[in-house]
Amino acid sequence: MGQENFASVEALYQAKGRLIFTLAYRLVNQRERAEDLVQEVFLLALTHQEAILHHPNQVGWLVQALKHLASNELRRAENRLTVPLEEDLLPACWPREALEELLPNGLSRQDRQVLLWRMEEQCAYPEMARRLGISETGCRSRVARAVARCRLLMLEEKTL
16 A cells, blocks of 8 residues: 555656646745645645545645645745844944844854844845755745844843
8 A cells, every 4th residue: 555655646746746836836936935835745645645546636636735735835924024123122333343242142053144144244045045055935034033033132131
């Protein structure tokens, strides 16, 4: 059952993977995210092998799974909080001092690095993503989370 079903899902991927990618790209308009969605769809197909292999419309099953995953992704993206550093959180002398010295102590090494690349070096997201070995979308998320953590730590320090 296992190896045989795996081969069937693999054959389905070979036959319909490009179609699913095209639909994913149209839904999210980002190549890397579309590739991730295709992987997620076929991972779901592997975890639900019996359901998809006995489904009367396998392509329809894949498309529905893709629509649900893309919808969830777009909803998360809309709700994702991007938190800019506000000027009132930074000391007045900020431009004269190195940003490294102004970042709160509680930040992880990785958060410090992405903040320095983005704010001090004015590094673009595609370049940062290349340096980190991740997608641009993943890079944007990482920077947004680092900024949010930085802001939170700076607010905590400010209230102490």
